[in-house]
Amino acid sequence: MRAASEESSAPTVVIAGLGLIGGSLAASLKATGFCQRCLGWGHREASLARGVELGIIDDYTLDLDEALAEADILVLATPTLVAEALLREILPSLRERPRPPVITDVASVKGNLWHAARAAWGDRHPPRLVLAHPIAGSERSGVDAANAQLFVNHRVILTPDADNDPAAVALVRAMWASTGAEVVDMAVEAHDRVLAATSHLPHVLAYALVDALASSDASEDIFRFAAGGFRDFTRIASSDPVMWRDIAIANAPALLQSIDRFSEHLKAVRGAIERADADALHDTFTRAKSARDEFSRLLASRGQS
Amino acid sequence: MRAASEESSAPTVVIAGLGLIGGSLAASLKATGFCQRCLGWGHREASLARGVELGIIDDYTLDLDEALAEADILVLATPTLVAEALLREILPSLRERPRPPVITDVASVKGNLWHAARAAWGDRHPPRLVLAHPIAGSERSGVDAANAQLFVNHRVILTPDADNDPAAVALVRAMWASTGAEVVDMAVEAHDRVLAATSHLPHVLAYALVDALASSDASEDIFRFAAGGFRDFTRIASSDPVMWRDIAIANAPALLQSIDRFSEHLKAVRGAIERADADALHDTFTRAKSARDEFSRLLASRGQS
Numbered sequence: 001m002r003a004a005s006e007e008s009s010a011p012t013v014v015i016a017g018l019g020l021i022g023g024s025l026a027a028s029l030k031a032t033g034f035c036q037r038c039l040g041w042g043h044r045e046a047s048l049a050r051g052v053e054l055g056i057i058d059d060y061t062l063d064l065d066e067a068l069a070e071a072d073i074l075v076l077a078t079p080t081l082v083a084e085a086l087l088r089e090i091l092p093s094l095r096e097r098p099r100p101p102v103i104t105d106v107a108s109v110k111g112n113l114w115h116a117a118r119a120a121w122g123d124r125h126p127p128r129l130v131l132a133h134p135i136a137g138s139e140r141s142g143v144d145a146a147n148a149q150l151f152v153n154h155r156v157i158l159t160p161d162a163d164n165d166p167a168a169v170a171l172v173r174a175m176w177a178s179t180g181a182e183v184v185d186m187a188v189e190a191h192d193r194v195l196a197a198t199s200h201l202p203h204v205l206a207y208a209l210v211d212a213l214a215s216s217d218a219s220e221d222i223f224r225f226a227a228g229g230f231r232d233f234t235r236i237a238s239s240d241p242v243m244w245r246d247i248a249i250a251n252a253p254a255l256l257q258s259i260d261r262f263s264e265h266l267k268a269v270r271g272a273i274e275r276a277d278a279d280a281l282h283d284t285f286t287r288a289k290s291a292r293d294e295f296s297r298l299l300a301s302r303g304q305s
Numbered sequence: 306m307r308a309a310s311e312e313s314s315a316p317t318v319v320i321a322g323l324g325l326i327g328g329s330l331a332a333s334l335k336a337t338g339f340c341q342r343c344l345g346w347g348h349r350e351a352s353l354a355r356g357v358e359l360g361i362i363d364d365y366t367l368d369l370d371e372a373l374a375e376a377d378i379l380v381l382a383t384p385t386l387v388a389e390a391l392l393r394e395i396l397p398s399l400r401e402r403p404r405p406p407v408i409t410d411v412a413s414v415k416g417n418l419w420h421a422a423r424a425a426w427g428d429r430h431p432p433r434l435v436l437a438h439p440i441a442g443s444e445r446s447g448v449d450a451a452n453a454q455l456f457v458n459h460r461v462i463l464t465p466d467a468d469n470d471p472a473a474v475a476l477v478r479a480m481w482a483s484t485g486a487e488v489v490d491m492a493v494e495a496h497d498r499v500l501a502a503t504s505h506l507p508h509v510l511a512y513a514l515v516d517a518l519a520s521s522d523a524s525e526d527i528f529r530f531a532a533g534g535f536r537d538f539t540r541i542a543s544s545d546p547v548m549w550r551d552i553a554i555a556n557a558p559a560l561l562q563s564i565d566r567f568s569e570h571l572k573a574v575r576g577a578i579e580r581a582d583a584d585a586l587h588d589t590f591t592r593a594k595s596a597r598d599e600f601s602r603l604l605a606s607r608g609q610s
Contacts, residue, residue, distance in 0.1 A: 135532045155530060190526065197518050198531035202538040204574055205510055207593040212570040213502050214596035221495065223600045225460060226503035227440045229544075231604055232537045233507040237597040239534075241590035248578045248586055259575050263568070265517040269509055270564050273553045281553055285546035288512040291519035292542040295528045299536060 010036035011072035011171070014101075016086065017042055018051045018060075020138060021106045022077025023146030025179065027056040031148045034178040041067035042078075047143050056146055068094070071101040073175060080107045080246035084116045091120035091129070102168045103129045104175075108195060108243075109250040110159045110188045125163035130172040133157045133191065134181060135199075141240045152180035153302060159188045196254035201262060203244050204255065206237040315341035316377035316476070319406075321391065322347055323356045323365075325443060326411045327382025328451030330484065332361040336453045339483040346372035347383075352448050361451055373399070376406040378480065385412045385551035389421045396425035396434070407473045408434045409480075413500060413548075414555040415464045415493045430468035435477040438462045438496065439486060440504075446545045457485035458607060464493045501559035506567060508549050509560065511542040 013035040015022040022040075029035040040048045040060035048060035061067055068074065068090065076083040083105050094100035103126070107113060110131050117129050136154040138145060156176040160169045176183045186194070213222050248255060272280035318340040320327040327345075334340045345353040345365035353365035366372055373379065373395065381388040388410050399405035408431070412418060415436050422434050441459040443450060461481040465474045481488045491499070518527050553560060577585035 135530060137532075137534065154532065157530070186526075190523070194523060194526045194530050197521065197523070197527050198535050202514065202535055204578075205514065205571070206538065207590050208570040208574050209507065209510065209567055210593040210597050210600075211589050212567050214592065215570075216502065216566070218495070218499060218502070219596075221491075221499045222502045223596070223603060225440060225462070225499050226600065226604075227442075227459065229442065229541045230503050230507055231601070232540050233511065234597050234600070235537050236534045237593045238601065239594070241587055241594055244590050245583055245586040248574075249581050249583060252578050252581065255578060256575065259571065259578075261521070262514055262517045263571070265513040265520075266510070266564065266568070269513050269553075270561065273509075273557050273560060273564075276554050276557065278550055278554060281550040282546055284516050285512050285549050287519065288515040288542045289544070289546055291524075291528070292515050292539050295515075295531065295536070295539070296543065298528060299531075 010034065012037045012039065012070055013073045013075060013175070014039045014041055014067045014071035015057065016067065016074060016076050017078035017082070018047050018057065018143045018146075019077060020141050020143075020145045021134065021136075021150075022075065023051060023054075023056055023143040024136075024148065024150035025075060025077065025106070025134075026051065027054075027146050027148035028151060028179040029175070030056055030058075032178050034175060035073075037070075039067070039070055050143050051146075054143065054146065056143070056148075064090070068101060073102045073104065073171065076103065076105040076107070079243050080109055080112070080250045082246075083107045084112050084250065087113060087117050087129070088120050091117060091126055094126070094128075095121065100128050102171050104132045104172045106132065106134055107250070108133060108199065108247045109192055111192045111253070112250040114159070114161070114188045125161040127163055127165040128168045130164060130169050131159045131161075131188070132172055132176065133159075133195070134176065134179075136181075137239075141243070149180070151176070154181050156181040156183045157186050157191055158183060159186055159191050192251055192254045193257075196251055196258040200247055200251055200255045201258040203236050203239060204248065204259065205262070206234050207244070210234050210237040315339065317342045317344065317375055318378045318380060318480070319344045319346055319372045319376035320362065321372065321379060321381050322383035322387070323352045323362065323448045323451075324382060325446045325448075325450045326439065326441075326455075327380065328356060328359075328361055328448040329441075329453065329455040330380060330382065330411070330439075331356065332359075332451050332453035333456065333484040334480070335361055335363075337483050339480060340378075342375075344372065344375055355448050356451075359448065359451065361448070361453075369395070373406060378407045378409065378476065381408065381410040381412070384548050385414055385417070385555045387551075388412045389417050389555065392418060392422050392434070393425050396422060396431055399431075399433075400426065405433050407476050409437050409477045411437065411439055412555070413438060413504065413552045414497055416497045416558070417555040419464070419466070419493045430466040432468055432470040433473045435469060435474050436464045436466075436493070437477055437481065438464075438500070439481065441486075442544075446548070454485070456481070459486050461486040461488045462491050462496055463488060464491055464496050497556050497559045498562075501556055501563040505552055505556055505560045506563040508541050508544060509553065509564065510567070511539050512549070515539050515542040
């Protein structure tokens with residue numbers, strides 16, 4: 001690897017963790033020329049070598065210090081709890097550097113990283129750490145699923161902190177804009193609450209449903225006679241269990257609140273079914289259909305229909 | 306309308322309720338020539354006239370007695386609870402006829418119809434009533450969504466009774482086979498249990514989730530930042546509220562059991578999240594992913610991927 005150049009106009013980007021998201025980001029940054037070089041870092045040489053073979057990174061290293069020395073931008077694209085552990089490990093060593101690399105991430109939860117970073121930096125947000133979350137994915141995983149178009153028309157949420165170096169925020173914003181994503185800002189707590197509701201809770205429900213059905217006596221008939229609606233509803237239960245285990249733990253406070261809120265609504269519907277309350281069921285189902293139809297129109301207007 | 310002919314080789318089929326399912330069945334029976342004539346009956350002349358305009362029925366009547374006099378096969382394609390009410394109304398008047406029409410239905414629940422029919426026929430299953438359930442649908446509804454190909458490669462479950470006239474069962478079986486569906490038999494109780502698990506419960510969960518999110522303070526941000534996984538997961542919440550209100554009430558016993566079973570599993574996942582039990586979460590999510598992936602392969606092998 002060559003030495004990192006602070007002066008180069010196009011930055012050297014190091015992707016830590018070359019899975020679906022990291023690989024897709026690398027592929028996009030290479031394709032658009034946003035990065036001068038795109039490098040991989042990780043523990044598994046096979047994935048990194050495959051990344052070079054696929055042409056989505058230029059080179060790789062297994063050495064974290066080398067990765068940090070090369071990087072203008074370091075993107076933590078590991079599972080959520082690994083990103084948290086990496087921040088705890090990396091940040092103290094960067095405190096004394098005059099101009100540490102910009103560090104960003106792609107994790108689905110921001111609160112745990114925000115707290116870990118603050119603790120590791122001495123009760124203050126590291127100025128060059130810009131937390132980010134691309135809202136894109138696939139039930140496929142691994143570097144072979146990488147797709148340079150994955151972020152086009154999708155949202156990337158940044159959760160900049162008051163302590164952030166504005167140039168670092170601008171660089172991360174520019175990186176994501178280059179992928180075709182729409183970059184928006186949110187507060188850390190709002191992000192975690194909204195993602196718990198729209199993503200983490202549905203995944204938990206899908207996993208719980210499929211597990212409940214699979215453990216039933218009638219599971220064979222159940223899967224034999226299930227149809228298209230069931231397929232759509234349970235598709236997200238095919239997502240990576242390690243990733244979702246980490247997300248569930250990292251976002252536990254907001255997710256538990258979401259589960260409880262959902263359970264209250266389910267209990268109300270259950271009560272209406274038990275007392276054959278046709279009006280209550282009709283009201284709830286109609287309200288839900290209106291909200292869902294409105295959401296459909298919203299997605300269609302964003303070109304994601 | 307011409308007089309019904311018992312001798313014609315191709316039967317006259319009367320569709321009661323010309324919505325998505327009734328309209329699609331009519332369209333298919335007309336296209337294949339399974340029926341000599343395909344007639345519509347209902348309370349709403351506009352839908353029936355539209356059916357004639359679309360060429361999916363030959364003619365229609367608003368008069369139930371005329372419909373019964375014409376029909377070799379009467380298909381109740383109304384919402385579930387309307388089908389139950391119709392059976393209560395029609396069956397007593399048919400008891401004295403030497404050769405009443407074969408009656409069948411398309412409802413998503415069989416137990417309530419089975420009980421209603423038995424009560425109306427004098428504690429015995431009407432020999433010419435063959436309960437059936439095509440497992441096909443769409444979030445679209447109404448006659449304009451009718452599609453002659455809707456049942457191709459989909460399953461139709463018959464729940465024949467020991468008291469059934471074998472010729473009536475054979476005729477209903479032949480009718481559904483002509484649409485390209487795969488016709489299978491099940492017991493009434495097994496049908497309702499399996500459908501509660503695979504279809505009615507997921508719909509209740511989707512409605513409850515969307516309603517919970519829509520009633521949240523953050524609902525605007527929630528729908529703004531929701532992505533593709535959420536879209537798939539909640540698609541079924543766009544289904545017809547009247548239809549699902551009826552299904553929930555008609556299949557209350559099996560559905561309540563399914564809700565309770567699901568709630569137990571959700572409670573277990575909630576507990577694992579609360580105590581940050583990474584192993585328990587990983588086990589559950591992995592088990593669910595395996596079951597879901599297996600189901601995907603099953604659907605793919607049936608040509609429904």
